[in-house]
Amino acid sequence: MTRRVLLQAEGVGKAFTLHLQGGVRIPVLTEAAFTLHEGECLALTGPSGAGKTTLLRSLYGNYRIDAGHIRVRDGDNFVDLATADPRTILRLRHAAIGYVSQFLRVVPRVPALDIVSEIFSARGSENAATQAAALLQRLNIAPRLHGLPPATFSGGEQQRVNLARGFAGKHPILLLDEPTASLDPVNRDVVISMIREAKAEGIGVIGIFHDGAVREAVADRVHQVQPLADAA
Numbered sequence: 001m002t003r004r005v006l007l008q009a010e011g012v013g014k015a016f017t018l019h020l021q022g023g024v025r026i027p028v029l030t031e032a033a034f035t036l037h038e039g040e041c042l043a044l045t046g047p048s049g050a051g052k053t054t055l056l057r058s059l060y061g062n063y064r065i066d067a068g069h070i071r072v073r074d075g076d077n078f079v080d081l082a083t084a085d086p087r088t089i090l091r092l093r094h095a096a097i098g099y100v101s102q103f104l105r106v107v108p109r110v111p112a113l114d115i116v117s118e119i120f121s122a123r124g125s126e127n128a129a130t131q132a133a134a135l136l137q138r139l140n141i142a143p144r145l146h147g148l149p150p151a152t153f154s155g156g157e158q159q160r161v162n163l164a165r166g167f168a169g170k171h172p173i174l175l176l177d178e179p180t181a182s183l184d185p186v187n188r189d190v191v192i193s194m195i196r197e198a199k200a201e202g203i204g205v206i207g208i209f210h211d212g213a214v215r216e217a218v219a220d221r222v223h224q225v226q227p228l229a230d231a232a
Helices: 052-060 086-095 112-122 128-138 155-168 185-200 212-218
Strands: 005-018 024-037 041-045 067-074 077-080 097-100 173-177 204-208 221-224
Touching (some): 005 204, 024 052, 024 067, 024 204, 041 052, 041 212, 052 097, 052 173, 067 086, 086 097, 155 173, 155 185
Parallel strands (some): 041 204, 041 221, 097 173
Antiparallel strands (some): 005 024, 005 067, 067 077
């Protein structure tokens, strides 16, 4: 059975301009290219500083690339993030691309349950709070914490709320930036199970996994992001 292509990166290049340093340009990525299919996990690997997180943020449209194309499936068509307008990028984030960063960024004082149930509500669920509570509990966030804002949580607890929000969206494409970095072994195994279940549902995952055991457990393919000095 042929799996549909969800995302194509072709010749992706990105540099940053340091305006406070006389406009110096720092190249980060060049000629990055890969394809993501339904139901597979592509792991981005490479040494620290190679540009893995920059590439992931570019796939989400946080960074506008300087060269190449990032084509994202939009129904029966593809949209190129390299040329898409901001409104289209926001629409794709709502419908097609989920992103779990290394840090939880939410409105202060909003309870954890509301942060996650908002995602279920946006999908049209009539039982958003119940689904959110179940997902938080699966990630071992105790019910007594559901009514508290995540700013009061430990780093690992905040990351699990972040993961709950990301997986709740059921986006066809899910981007994960070190999703288990601050987790204990029990919760790491929960996340591995969630990634496998997402793949079984046809979701395509692109992730950065510094934990080699996690990468081996979930990744179908690996894309090596070379430091720019070694890219040639």
